[in-house]
Amino acid sequence: MTQxxxxxxxxxxxxxxxxxxxxxxxxxxxxxxxxxxxxxCFPTEQLALSANEVLLRQSNPLQxxxxxxxxxxxxxxxxSRRGVTCSTSQIFLxxxxxxxxxxxxxxxxxxxxxxxxxxxxYTGFLQILEPFQPRILTVPTDPVTGxxxxxxxxxxxxxxxxxxxxxxxxxxxxxGYTLSREKRQRLARLAAEYEVPLIxxxxxxxxxxxxxxxxxxxxxxxxGVYYVGSFSKILAPGLRLGWIVADEAIIEKLSIVKEAxxxxxATLTQRIAADFLAKDAFELHLRHLLLEYKSRRDCMLEHLSxxxxxxxxxxxxxxxxxxxVRLPAHLDAMTLFQESIATEKVTFxxxxxxxxxxxxxxxxxxxxxxxxxxxxxxxxxxxxxSRLVKRHL
Amino acid sequence: MTQxxxxxxxxxxxxxxxxxxxxxxxxxxxxxxxxxxxxxCFPTEQLALSANEVLLRQSNPLQxxxxxxxxxxxxxxxxSRRGVTCSTSQIFLxxxxxxxxxxxxxxxxxxxxxxxxxxxxYTGFLQILEPFQPRILTVPTDPVTGxxxxxxxxxxxxxxxxxxxxxxxxxxxxxGYTLSREKRQRLARLAAEYEVPLIxxxxxxxxxxxxxxxxxxxxxxxxGVYYVGSFSKILAPGLRLGWIVADEAIIEKLSIVKEAxxxxxATLTQRIAADFLAKDAFELHLRHLLLEYKSRRDCMLEHLSxxxxxxxxxxxxxxxxxxxVRLPAHLDAMTLFQESIATEKVTFxxxxxxxxxxxxxxxxxxxxxxxxxxxxxxxxxxxxxSRLVKRHL
Numbered sequence: 172m173t174q175x176x177x178x179x180x181x182x183x184x185x186x187x188x189x190x191x192x193x194x195x196x197x198x199x200x201x202x203x204x205x206x207x208x209x210x211x212c213f214p215t216e217q218l219a220l221s222a223n224e225v226l227l228r229q230s231n232p233l234q235x236x237x238x239x240x241x242x243x244x245x246x247x248x249x250x251s252r253r254g255v256t257c258s259t260s261q262i263f264l265x266x267x268x269x270x271x272x273x274x275x276x277x278x279x280x281x282x283x284x285x286x287x288x289x290x291x292x293y294t295g296f297l298q299i300l301e302p303f304q305p306r307i308l309t310v311p312t313d314p315v316t317g318x319x320x321x322x323x324x325x326x327x328x329x330x331x332x333x334x335x336x337x338x339x340x341x342x343x344x345x346x347g348y349t350l351s352r353e354k355r356q357r358l359a360r361l362a363a364e365y366e367v368p369l370i371x372x373x374x375x376x377x378x379x380x381x382x383x384x385x386x387x388x389x390x391x392x393x394x395g396v397y398y399v400g401s402f403s404k405i406l407a408p409g410l411r412l413g414w415i416v417a418d419e420a421i422i423e424k425l426s427i428v429k430e431a432x433x434x435x436x437a438t439l440t441q442r443i444a445a446d447f448l449a450k451d452a453f454e455l456h457l458r459h460l461l462l463e464y465k466s467r468r469d470c471m472l473e474h475l476s477x478x479x480x481x482x483x484x485x486x487x488x489x490x491x492x493x494x495x496v497r498l499p500a501h502l503d504a505m506t507l508f509q510e511s512i513a514t515e516k517v518t519f520x521x522x523x524x525x526x527x528x529x530x531x532x533x534x535x536x537x538x539x540x541x542x543x544x545x546x547x548x549x550x551x552x553x554x555x556x557s558r559l560v561k562r563h564l
Numbered sequence: 565m566t567q568x569x570x571x572x573x574x575x576x577x578x579x580x581x582x583x584x585x586x587x588x589x590x591x592x593x594x595x596x597x598x599x600x601x602x603x604x605c606f607p608t609e610q611l612a613l614s615a616n617e618v619l620l621r622q623s624n625p626l627q628x629x630x631x632x633x634x635x636x637x638x639x640x641x642x643x644s645r646r647g648v649t650c651s652t653s654q655i656f657l658x659x660x661x662x663x664x665x666x667x668x669x670x671x672x673x674x675x676x677x678x679x680x681x682x683x684x685x686y687t688g689f690l691q692i693l694e695p696f697q698p699r700i701l702t703v704p705t706d707p708v709t710g711x712x713x714x715x716x717x718x719x720x721x722x723x724x725x726x727x728x729x730x731x732x733x734x735x736x737x738x739x740g741y742t743l744s745r746e747k748r749q750r751l752a753r754l755a756a757e758y759e760v761p762l763i764x765x766x767x768x769x770x771x772x773x774x775x776x777x778x779x780x781x782x783x784x785x786x787x788g789v790y791y792v793g794s795f796s797k798i799l800a801p802g803l804r805l806g807w808i809v810a811d812e813a814i815i816e817k818l819s820i821v822k823e824a825x826x827x828x829x830a831t832l833t834q835r836i837a838a839d840f841l842a843k844d845a846f847e848l849h850l851r852h853l854l855l856e857y858k859s860r861r862d863c864m865l866e867h868l869s870x871x872x873x874x875x876x877x878x879x880x881x882x883x884x885x886x887x888x889v890r891l892p893a894h895l896d897a898m899t900l901f902q903e904s905i906a907t908e909k910v911t912f913x914x915x916x917x918x919x920x921x922x923x924x925x926x927x928x929x930x931x932x933x934x935x936x937x938x939x940x941x942x943x944x945x946x947x948x949x950s951r952l953v954k955r956h957l
Contacts, residue, residue, distance in 0.1 A: 213626045219619035226612035233606045233802035270826040282675040298824040409626035409831030431691040433663040438802030
């Protein structure tokens with residue numbers, strides 16, 4: 172039988188992310204590619220205790236169920252650390268942040284509609300857009316200072332109002348920047364003034380390494396800002412838990428879209444997370460996680476400096492999991508990547524993977540993840556990578 | 565700020581299902597409404613053992629991960645019971661069957677495209693269709709004999725080729741019928757002949773109470789038939805686990821749609837289910853489940869006969885969780901439902917909730933779930949319901 176599929180699927184392909192996941196699974200590779208947390212940092216034994224508690228002591232941990240109120244209250248408390256005051260009825264649980272963004276896109280965007288994002292942005296957002304075949308308005312961005320809010324305003328003045336603006340203000344993926352307080356305030360004001368729904372993707376907001384936890388954009392402007400949070404980076408991705416903070420009217424619409432998507436978020440993992448978060452263990456876990464990731468970040472920066480000083484450029488990310496490395500313009504990161512797979516066996520994401528629309532600047536840059544590997548592997552991986560880069564100078 | 569949402573959301577509302585979930589949560593209600601499994605039948609203690617095993621003994625149970633191969637092999641074995649021979653590379657894991665159907669719809673259907681389903685069908689499928697605003701071709705169906713395959717063929721001859729045909733051949737929700745072997749073969753042939761992708765939703769295929777487990781439609785025609793399975797009804801819905809069996813080319817496309825939807829199915833619950841399924845305990849569990857549900861079904865049938873014989877009509881469902889009750893045509897099930905909420909406090913789903921397109925016949929019918937309640941509650945609930953019906957004769 173001829174396979175007849177929806178029109179948008181004709182031009183779609185497996186993402187580099189998926190291919191990478193398979194390619195780099197062998198032990199001979201050092202992976203700086205995927206945005207994976209460090210598995211040794213998961214509070215596995217404590218989650219085992221919570222699983223026991225939930226399954227043997229709580230009633231109905233395995234049934235279909237509406238969102239678990241105690242977990243929503245824990246999230247409410249987490250949000251106050253991000254400067255956001257909200258009620259539990261403004262919190263909506265999702266199967267990870269990716270689902271949160273996807274449900275919001277379904278709610279905000281018409282097929283063929285217009286969306287706005289940075290020239291270099293999270294690939295998962297671009298994948299979400301594909302079935303909508305939208306017009307994408309791209310805003311210039313910078314690895315150090317982040318989204319260009321002046322240009323953003325110019326575009327908003329000139330163009331039709333987009334269905335949404337997507338941003339990652341803290342520990343940007345892939346650029347690593349964390350937006351200043353002033354730019355956050357400006358973003359919040361522009362979203363309100365031009366009535367553009369703003370999706371604030373904040374998986375790395377809690378991963379702040381330098382005592383500089385800037386408040387969420389949503390803290391400056393609640394109305395029309397859709398905050399998306401995740402337990403994948405601060406607890407464990409294998410639970411598939413995230414959340415959205417939005418107006419109650421939107422929550423009601425979201426519940427319709429969510430029910431059509433997968434009925435409800437897994438009752439069991441909701442309960443396990445809630446049990447763990449209710450204990451003091453979470454504070455200790457988060458403090459430990461920050462120390463571990465900070466030392467990995469510093470280790471990668473140290474070895475990059477030792478090996479590529481004067482050749483490449485990068486910044487110290489205050490949040491998240493990524494360092495964005497810019498090389499001289501004549502180097503092509505995709506070529507380096509292909510050679511690396513074959514020879515040095517270190518993986519990373521070439522910059523163009525993250526390009527929304529046309530942006531030549533990303534082709535000589537690449538993204539390195541520093542959370543996944545131990546310092547020893549980081550040192551070895553940076554050495555291999557530097558050897559590769561130097562061969563191409 | 566004015567909320568500007570996608571056009572399709574303007575006419576969408578919370579489903580009766582969601583409202584029901586809230587209304588009937590009080591202990592004064594007897595719920596025959598939702599399609600809930602019986603929580604006492606979940607193998608909770610054994611799943612707690614599996615959770616312990618997985619979290620304390622297995623490597624990486626909490627990381628992002630591709631689908632867990634041992635679980636796919638378990639599913640491969642389950643599929644052989646449904647008459648389907650497949651490789652593990654044809655099996656795709658999902659967060660429950662609902663997600664399976666939704667991912668398939670995304671892959672097969674263009675906005676404004678055409679789909680085909682029975683006049684009375686699963687509401688969750690209708691919810692999935694909403695954002696696509698499709699043209700829905702409805703096929704007549706019957707609570708006893710199921711989808712009218714002659715009329716199906718007539719429609720296929722006359723109309724443009726639909727993007728897909730959606731069916732629930734075993735323990736149909738809401739009608740309760742299980743399609744005969746002959747009709748299954750005919751459906752398979754029609755799908756192939758007219759090149760219409762067929763979505764076979766089979767959450768109740770394993771819940772066969774009368775030693776009459778008919779093979780899946782996919783067993784008669786593999787090419788172009790998309791089988792959707794679920795652990796929600798045979799294990800526990802709180803794990804959110806289901807699967808699709810399809811051609812490898814489709815699996816690759818599905819992995820793209822799935823990654824955009826929620827990255828991957830929860831590693832933890834995949835591992836827990838795989839550990840449990842690998843033990844002999846699953847066979848015992850399933851046998852126990854079938855006995856329990858069969859006795860609940862028989863209890864409901866017995867009390868319906870005692871109370872409503874000669875007033876309503878129903879059949880003995882060989883599979884699933886539902887009995888479809890037809891009342892005299894002048895009775896309106898929605899009116900009965902509203903009165904029931906206020907007076908008798910027994911809940912059920914009025915037939916029109918399941919109507920795709922225009923279908924007058926469903927308004928005097930309703931769906932009863934027999935899996936959720938214990939026999940005592942079933943007796944009491946049927947008594948209340950019958951009192952209500954008799955007041956309206």
